[in-house]
Structure formats: structure tokens, C-alpha cells
Amino acid sequence: MTALERVAQVFRRTFxxxxxxxxxxxxxxxxxxxxxxxxxxxxxxxxxxxxGLRFEVDEIMEMSSVAKILELLAKRGVNx
Amino acid sequence: xxxxxxxxxxxxxxxxADADPAILxxxxxxxxxxxxxxxDALAAALRASGVARGDRVGVLxxxxxxxxVSYLAAIRxxxxxxxxxxxxxxxxxxxxxxxxxxxxxxxxxxYASRALGWARAEGVALWPERELEGAPAAEGRIPEARIHGxxxxxxxxxxxPRTALAAIMFTSGSTGRPKGVMVSHRxxxxxxxxxxxxxxxxxxxxVLAVLPLYxxxxxxxxxxxxRCGGSIALASSFMFPEKVLDELExxxxxxxxxxxxxxxxxxxxxxxxxxxxxxxxWLQQAGGKxxxxxxxxxxxxxxxxxxxxxxxxxxxxxxxxxxxxxRLDDKPGSIGxxxxxxxxxxxxxxxxxxxxxxxxxxxxxSGDNVCLGYWNDPEETARFFRDGKLHTGDLxxxxxxxxxxxxxxxxxxxxxxxNRVSAREIEEALAELPDVIEAAVVGVPDEVWGEAVHAFxxxxxxxxxxxxxxxxxxxxxxxxxxxxxxxxxxDALPRGGSGKVARERLRERALDERTEGAPGRAQGVEQPxxxx
Numbered sequence: 210m211t212a213l214e215r216v217a218q219v220f221r222r223t224f225x226x227x228x229x230x231x232x233x234x235x236x237x238x239x240x241x242x243x244x245x246x247x248x249x250x251x252x253x254x255x256x257x258x259x260x261g262l263r264f265e266v267d268e269i270m271e272m273s274s275v276a277k278i279l280e281l282l283a284k285r286g287v288n289x
Numbered sequence: 290x291x292x293x294x295x296x297x298x299x300x301x302x303x304x305x306a307d308a309d310p311a312i313l314x315x316x317x318x319x320x321x322x323x324x325x326x327x328x329d330a331l332a333a334a335l336r337a338s339g340v341a342r343g344d345r346v347g348v349l350x351x352x353x354x355x356x357x358v359s360y361l362a363a364i365r366x367x368x369x370x371x372x373x374x375x376x377x378x379x380x381x382x383x384x385x386x387x388x389x390x391x392x393x394x395x396x397x398x399x400y401a402s403r404a405l406g407w408a409r410a411e412g413v414a415l416w417p418e419r420e421l422e423g424a425p426a427a428e429g430r431i432p433e434a435r436i437h438g439x440x441x442x443x444x445x446x447x448x449x450p451r452t453a454l455a456a457i458m459f460t461s462g463s464t465g466r467p468k469g470v471m472v473s474h475r476x477x478x479x480x481x482x483x484x485x486x487x488x489x490x491x492x493x494x495x496v497l498a499v500l501p502l503y504x505x506x507x508x509x510x511x512x513x514x515x516r517c518g519g520s521i522a523l524a525s526s527f528m529f530p531e532k533v534l535d536e537l538e539x540x541x542x543x544x545x546x547x548x549x550x551x552x553x554x555x556x557x558x559x560x561x562x563x564x565x566x567x568x569x570x571w572l573q574q575a576g577g578k579x580x581x582x583x584x585x586x587x588x589x590x591x592x593x594x595x596x597x598x599x600x601x602x603x604x605x606x607x608x609x610x611x612x613x614x615x616r617l618d619d620k621p622g623s624i625g626x627x628x629x630x631x632x633x634x635x636x637x638x639x640x641x642x643x644x645x646x647x648x649x650x651x652x653x654x655s656g657d658n659v660c661l662g663y664w665n666d667p668e669e670t671a672r673f674f675r676d677g678k679l680h681t682g683d684l685x686x687x688x689x690x691x692x693x694x695x696x697x698x699x700x701x702x703x704x705x706x707x708n709r710v711s712a713r714e715i716e717e718a719l720a721e722l723p724d725v726i727e728a729a730v731v732g733v734p735d736e737v738w739g740e741a742v743h744a745f746x747x748x749x750x751x752x753x754x755x756x757x758x759x760x761x762x763x764x765x766x767x768x769x770x771x772x773x774x775x776x777x778x779x780d781a782l783p784r785g786g787s788g789k790v791a792r793e794r795l796r797e798r799a800l801d802e803r804t805e806g807a808p809g810r811a812q813g814v815e816q817p818x819x820x821x
Binding site: 249 | 399400403532751
């Protein structure tokens, strides 16, 4: 499974999205109503669990799209 | 339509040339002319679809241009707009829809699929953004030639601005179930005039609206900047605050408005204090008291920018008073005096004015901005709206110059060991710690203390603040019965849509934590949270 697929899976789990709901690099909070400030913290926990990482607060504040999340994962050594 | 009987949406949209900017959102700029045209088109469409004067029309949207057009069009059509919080769950939505008897819901595309089932269950007709945008005559698909006729006929109908409802605004519900406040056309006009006047707003003003428009403070930004001929830059979320600051700089905003947590987060978790904003002229702060420590930091960070500390309630349209920035030094912590059209009194029990500097009483307001009561709730209306006056439930003192100082919300007092303690006093003490972003204090029943003080503290990124340090600081600063028995370090405080802290939820959480720990004895137990 690619990193994007794993991230998409975390999104579906966190926000209880339907299986067919598209999550790609372009996805931002504009597309997912559940991705609000509390949803964001749950998303971060889900990503940390999935990738076995701990994010810094500065990194959390930058995760404003799936593309940004993938960028951060790459910086942290995840193969994207 | 005579001047006195005009629809407040028309009055708000009147100033400015067609080419002047009105709304900015990311790369989109909407001129005054375009805004007027879109509002008229949607208002006519609502009317043509059978919406009658006084019908309730909901708006569910973040701060995007659609929200502005929908809000103004609903009012323009003669209906009563009901702006809904975007974080409502199904129960919250259905409660709001059924109590207000909502007939139509204008919904931003992002929320359309979520709202569809809820709206159906309540018999509310859904108008999603996608169906309104991009249609031949833009909003509502009404041929342009008919729009004028529909609106002209509408304007022939009599409208009494003192009694006709323009909006039902929900209170933030920080202390209980949200209530729908009935706001008249006159209320909006009166409050808008007063606010624009003391802020000296003009056509060059541009506010960054990060507060949601469904919150009365956010709506007041829209009203005042439309009426003064200025413009509004919309920020749809405060989730990524550094990006909000980019907008503030990029759009050349002259003003920013926020609740205490807005500034607390900006000062402690972003580069706000170090960045420069050459166009910035003023900061507005309301929605609760900003702890003095933050007022000082804010002024030190941006010395050339006027800071307006203000006081208001949804029940008073938005604003009741403000402290002139030049009085921040000699009247620190004061909410100032009433607006020019608002009379504020601090009354002791029995209704007589309190003795200055001696007694505490309730703030009671009168003026054209005092709303008409709570929708469909005669009991609560009778409690807070009496003889045309608003009984705010806020307890305050007044000094010899008539400046008012809020002590606390009547219901935010705690009673540890039988002493009357203001939650705010403890929160202010905690906010003095440089690592604290914000704090909220609640009381929970306790067999030893009667009511035990439980503090929830959000610390700044990277800090190692622990509950014991926070308690030690309080012990140095406060009387012993005011020192929290328990301090929990948390990632964030739960909030309602307006950004205010949801104290009921904190109380529940405090109770849960006590059942897990040793009742009455647990001190400084840390809630497992994100280690910084």
C-alpha cells in the first residue's frame, strides 16, 4: 500500500467517510466537513498511530492538505 | 419604501460605488455592484419560490462569499435569516430547525450531503450552493428582468423595522442549551451605527473576518464594514493560524477582530508578535475578558495599533460597550461605558443603582440594540428581557467615573468551602504563567470542599509545564480556597461555534476525571494528553 493509500485509510477511519469517498493529494478541510479543529487532532493521532511517529506542534499546524501531510511524512523518512 | 421602513439589507448594501471591493476570499474579489446584484437575484428567487415575509430561512456555511450573499438575500427577501453553526450535529440541527420552523436552508456545498438527510427529516427544503451558483442569472435562476419587479412589489409591503425580524441568532450556549435571539431590522441598524461610529470606520477599512458570521460578533463585522463602505476579507477557519496572519498581511487589512482565545493563540502559538502588518490600524476584542497579561503583551507587540476591548451579548445584537483605547492605562480591565445609543446601568437587588466602588450588581441595558427576546421561549424571555431592558446576568462594579468592571457571569461563580469565587480570577492567575495559552476553571461537587475547583490548562508548544507548577503559582497568587484542587493539562479546550469555551462539557469531563481518581483528594493529576 502506498503512503497516500494509508493516509486515505486514516481519513476514512477518523472521519467515518464512505469507502468510495475520494481522498487524494488535493484534499483539504474545504472538502471534508468533519475536518475541523477537533477532527484535526483526531486525524493527527490516527496518522501517528498508522506511521509510528510523533508530530511536533509546528508540523501539526502545517497539515493543511493531504499533499502537506505527505510532504511531512517524506521529511520524516516515510517512503511516499 | 420610506427611509424609516426600509429593509436593513438594503441599508447595509447602499454605500459604495459598483466597482468598489466588498468581499475578498482567497483569490476571489467581489465588488459592491456584484454583491448587490447577487443578493437581489437570490432574494427574488427566494420570494418567487414562495418564501413569505417573516419565514425562517437557514444558512449553513463557513465564512465564504456564499455565506454573505445568502445571509443578506434572506433578509432582503423579507424573510428572517437563521444562521446555523457549521459544527452542529444532527440533534443540534434538528433542534434548531424545529424550534425556528425553518422552511428553507441555503447550504454551502461542503455541508450539502451532511445536511440533506437532516433537512428532509425536518421537512426543510434544501438549496445547495451548487444549484444557486453558475445558473444563468446567478443565484436562483430568475431572469434578470423579473428580479426588479419582484423586489419592487416586495418593497411595497409595509415593514415595521422595530418589530420585523431580520434574524434569529443563536447564543453560543457556553452555559447551556443555545437560545434563538430575535433580532429586528432596527436592532441591526442601531448597533451598526454605534459600532462604526466609535471605531471611526470608513471606506478604506478592511477587516479580516475569522469569526464565523453565524456568531453575532462575526455578523457585526459584516454589517459595520458594509455600511461604512469598507470591505471584508473572509477567513473560513482558524485551524491554521499562521495562514490567517498571511491573509491579514496579504489583503492589507486595517483591522482584526477576535475573542480572547484568538489573541491568546496568536500570541503564544504563532509569529504574530514578531510579524509586521503595515496596514493594521485596530484590533477588536470581545466575547469575554482577555486576561490583563495578554492585553499588555498585545499592546507591546503592536504599539501603533489601537486595541478596543469591548463587551456585548447576542441579546443586544452584538455590542453593548467598549473601552476607548486611550483609557487602557487608567481603566485597565474595564469594559468602558455604554455605546452612544445604549444605556448601561449596574443595579443592585431591588433595582437601585449600586454605590460606585462599593457594591456589585447586575448590568442592565436599554437601547435600540436590545433584541426582542428569545424565539418561542416566553419563560426565558421574561427572565432576561423585562420592561424593555436586557438583564444581562453579568455581575459588575462601577467606578466614580462610570466605568464598568465585570466581575463575572452570575453563573460562573464557584463556591469552594462556601466562599464565592470568580472562575475568571483563577483563570487570569493561570494566564500569567508564560507557558499558558489559556485556562478554564469549573466547579465540581465535592464532599469535602462543597464545590472543588478544577482548572483545565492549555500550555504552549514545547512547554514542560506540569499541573503542580500551575497549582504552586496559584498558591502564591491567590487565597488558599481559590487554588485549584486539580489541574489538567490538555491539548485544547472544547468550544462552541463562536469560539467560546463550552463549560458544560468541561464540567462533565471534570466529573469523569474525578470518578476515575480519588474523590476529594486527587491533586494535580495530569490528564493524559499530548506531551509537548
